[in-house]
Structure formats: C-alpha cells, structure tokens
Amino acid sequence: MTTANELEPTEVVEAELVDDDELLPAVALPAPPAKPAVDQHTILYPGEALPSEATAPRYTRRDFEVSPETARRLEEESAPDNTDRNYKNQRKLFEEWCDGMGRVARPCTTATYVEYCAHLIAQGKSPNTISTYLSAVRTWMPDDKKPGTSKARGLLREYRKQWLKRNRVRKAPAITAAMARAMVDTCDLRHPIGLRNRFVVVVGRKALNRRIELADLTIEDLTVEDGGVAQWVAYSKTDQDAHGEDTWVPSAGDEGLYDPVQATRDWLNCLHRLGVDSGPVLRALTVAGTLQSRATAKVRGDFVTGDAVNDWIRGMAYAADLPNWQDITAHGLRRGGAQEIADAGGDPTKQGRWKPGSATVKKEYLDRAQSRAENPWHKVNEKQRAAEQQ
Numbered sequence: 001m002t003t004a005n006e007l008e009p010t011e012v013v014e015a016e017l018v019d020d021d022e023l024l025p026a027v028a029l030p031a032p033p034a035k036p037a038v039d040q041h042t043i044l045y046p047g048e049a050l051p052s053e054a055t056a057p058r059y060t061r062r063d064f065e066v067s068p069e070t071a072r073r074l075e076e077e078s079a080p081d082n083t084d085r086n087y088k089n090q091r092k093l094f095e096e097w098c099d100g101m102g103r104v105a106r107p108c109t110t111a112t113y114v115e116y117c118a119h120l121i122a123q124g125k126s127p128n129t130i131s132t133y134l135s136a137v138r139t140w141m142p143d144d145k146k147p148g149t150s151k152a153r154g155l156l157r158e159y160r161k162q163w164l165k166r167n168r169v170r171k172a173p174a175i176t177a178a179m180a181r182a183m184v185d186t187c188d189l190r191h192p193i194g195l196r197n198r199f200v201v202v203v204g205r206k207a208l209n210r211r212i213e214l215a216d217l218t219i220e221d222l223t224v225e226d227g228g229v230a231q232w233v234a235y236s237k238t239d240q241d242a243h244g245e246d247t248w249v250p251s252a253g254d255e256g257l258y259d260p261v262q263a264t265r266d267w268l269n270c271l272h273r274l275g276v277d278s279g280p281v282l283r284a285l286t287v288a289g290t291l292q293s294r295a296t297a298k299v300r301g302d303f304v305t306g307d308a309v310n311d312w313i314r315g316m317a318y319a320a321d322l323p324n325w326q327d328i329t330a331h332g333l334r335r336g337g338a339q340e341i342a343d344a345g346g347d348p349t350k351q352g353r354w355k356p357g358s359a360t361v362k363k364e365y366l367d368r369a370q371s372r373a374e375n376p377w378h379k380v381n382e383k384q385r386a387a388e389q390q
Contacts, residue, residue: 090136106141113137113147117155126167127160174339175313175332179322180205181258186319192270192289196282197312199267203260204330205337206249207231208352211306211330217281219271222264227251229264233353245353284308306330335364342369 038051066074094116098105103112116137120130134156138146175183183201187194204214213233223230228250252259267281274291276283280303284292294302309330317325338348342365348354349361 086132087136087139090133091140094133094137094140107145108137108141108147110148110151113149114151114155117152121155121159127156127163130156130159170327172329172331172335173324173327175201175205175328175336177336177340179317179320180333180336182320182322183313183316184258186316189266192274193285193287195263195267195270196285197316198257199263200282200309200312200330201316201333202258202263203229203231203249205333206260207233207247208334208337208348209233210334211309214309214330215280215282215300215304215306219268219276219278219281222268222281224261224264224268226261229260247351247353280304282309338365339369342366343372345369 042051044050095105097116097119098108098112101112101115103109103115105112108116113134117130117134120133125133134149134152138149141147180201184198187198187201189195189198200214203209207213209217209231216234217231221232221234223232228248231247231249232244233247234244249260251261256262271277271281271283274283276291282304283302284294284304286292294300313330313333314325314328317328322328334352338352338361341348341351342361347361348365349356349358352361354361
C-alpha cells in the first residue's frame with residue numbers, strides 16, 4: 001500500500017489573486033459538433049459521408065455579384081411585356097393587402113394565400129382573374145417556401161360554379177372569311193396605312209397569329225415565295241423558352257387583293273420606300289403615311305404593342321360597318337382562321353402553335369365543328385329538300 005510520503009512531490013504554481021469584478025482570461029471551449037446539412041431531398045450513395053455544415057461551402061459577396069455587363073443584359077431582357085407588367089402589379093396589390101392585414105407578404109404562409117384568395121372572391125373578380133393573381137403571388141415566392149394550393153383551389157373551384165351561373169363569358173367574335181374581306185376592302189392600298197392593315201388581316205388570319213406575335217414579327221422572320229409566306233415565330237405563349245417555330249401561309253391563288261403573298265410583298269416594298277429593310281414588320285405610321293417617331297417608346301422601341309394591333313383591327317371593323325364592331329379584336333383573326341380550318345375537317349393545332357392535343361383546340365374548334373356537322377336538323381332539311389324535288 002502506498003503511503004503519503006511515497007507520493008511524488010507536487011509542483012505548486014503561484015496563483016494570482018484577482019478581484020471579483022475583474023474578468024478572467026477566456027477559456028476556449030470545445031467546438032460543438034457540426035450539424036448535418038441535409039433535408040428531405042438529400043440522397044446519400046453507399047459509403048458517402050453525411051454532409052455537415054463544416055463541409056458546406058462558405059459564400060462571400062463575390063458569389064452573389066454579377067458584372068455590370070450582366071446586370072445590363074438582365075435589365076434589358078427583363079423589360080416587362082404584358083404578362084410581366086401584370087404580374088408586377090398583382091404582386092404589388094398583394095403586398096399592400098398583406099401590409100394592411102399585418103401579414104408577411106414574402107414568403108407568405110398557406111393561410112395568407114388562402115385568405116387572399118377569399119379576399120379576391122369577395123371582391124367579385126372573375127375566376128380566371130383570381131387564378132392569374134394567385135399564380136403571380138405563388139411564382140413570386142422562393143422555390144422551397146411556396147404556399148400550399150389545395151385549399152385555395154377548392155375555394156376557387158366552388159366560386160367558379162357560382163360565378164358561371166351569374167356570368168357568361170363573352171369571347172371576341174371570330175373574324176370569318178367574309179368579314180376579313182370586308183375589312184380589307186376598306187384599306188386604301190395607295191396609302192402605307194392601308195397596305196400595313198391589309199397585311200395584318202390577311203396574313204394574321206391565315207397564320208393564326210396572336211396579336212403579340214404580329215407585334216413582335218420582324219422582317220427577317222418572313223420569307224416570301226411564290227407558293228406562300230414562311231413566317232418564323234420566334235416566341236409564343238406556348239413556347240416560353242423561345243425555341244421558335246415555322247408557320248407556312250400558302251398562297252390564295254388568284255384571289256389577288258386577299259392573297260397573303262401579294263399582301264406581304266406590297267407591305268415590304270412599302271417599308272423599303274420608307275427606308276426600312278430590317279427590324280419590326282409592323283410600324284406606327286402618321287396620318288400622312290410616314291414613320292411615327294418612337295423616341296419616347298422606351299419599352300418596345302420600334303415595335304408596336306398588341307393594343308395598337310387591336311386598335312387597327314377594330315378601326316377596320318368599324319369602317320366595314322360590321323355588326324358589333326366594338327367587340328371585334330385581333331384575337332378574332334386567330335379564332336376565325338382556326339374555326340375555318342376545323343369546319344373544313346382540318347386540325348388548326350400546328351398552324352396556330354398550340355400544344356399537341358390542346359384541350360382548347362378540341363373544345364373550341366374541333367368539337368364545335370363536329371357537333372355542327374352532325375346536327376340532327378341536317379337530316380330533317382335533307383328530307384324536306386328531297387320531298388320538294390318530287
């Protein structure tokens with residue numbers, strides 16, 4: 001047994017006495033274990049170490065900055081079109097509503113999202129308008145913090161049933177072939193405005209163009225041949241990534257005044273005389289037929305707006321004394337052309353740049369054409385005509 005005298009002598013260190021109110025030197029504590037940097041989307045391969053905050057990258061300001069050139073490009077490319085402007089306004093309205101309600105706008109909770117849906121319903125807005133507002137809000141949220149949609153969709157679905165009972169959606173009238181001819185007949189082909197408007201009606205209807213597609217069309221996008229006009233649509237509603245698509249507009253043969261080939265050539269020749277050989281096809285013109293100054297058009301530049309195309313179409317409808325001319329819009333060119341193709345037994349999907357198997361085309365054009373062609377009153381009429389011939 002070891003005695004106290006056999007213990008090794010202990011070295012005594014002289015200690016310094018300090019007052020209670022003086023701080024002692026900081027003692028380094030062991031670092032806490034690094035937290036795992038995983039979430040429900042993490043996938044680990046066999047033998048792979050669990051990622052942690054210690055192995056996560058350390059970002060600096062450099063990782064988030066873009067160069068002045070990139071910033072300029074982002075500003076130019078993000079110049080708001082109609083959809084972007086609408087979304088910006090709708091998000092601003094949502095922010096103002098949240099501020100008034102004492103709620104966080106971004107990222108918002110699912111409850112806030114549902115409450116905002118109920119607020120829009122209480123205002124009596126159309127279901128499609130509410131759907132657009134909600135889409136603007138949800139796409140504004142960070143990807144990992146978007147609000148749930150099932151409750152809001154349920155509210156909107158029930159509201160849609162009630163709303164449709166009270167309101168019937170009136171669509172822009174289709175511009176038939178006869179209406180289009182009447183509108184072209186009002187165009188003074190001795191004047192640049194007449195040549196431009198004739199091009200819009202004839203080519204726009206045959207190409208099933210949306211109004212913004214016409215407004216965005218450039219001279220470089222057109223190739224004129226004897227057999228027709230090739231139109232390159234660089235961007236469309238169903239082509240958000242701008243892959244582009246060719247649309248062929250065949251010649252109308254001996255129709256002359258209503259021939260898309262002749263209408264295109266006449267307008268391009270007119271543009272050439274005005275000193276325009278590249279850039280936008282559709283131009284704003286003065287009453288005198290000269291190019292209108294676009295110095296103050298900072299967003300669209302030399303490109304006209306879709307609203308301007310609407311105004312031209314409505315003006316021609318008025319001049320042609322068409323019934324309900326005030327309801328006619330550029331969309332009527334697309335509707336009228338698509339319906340004529342469907343009535344003839346064709347499928348307007350490809351010509352109009354709809355997605356393959358589009359439910360809109362099936363419901364609005366193909367089913368409508370089939371239903372009218374198979375209407376049972378045709379049999380009655382045939383029987384009556386046969387009886388009258390006997």
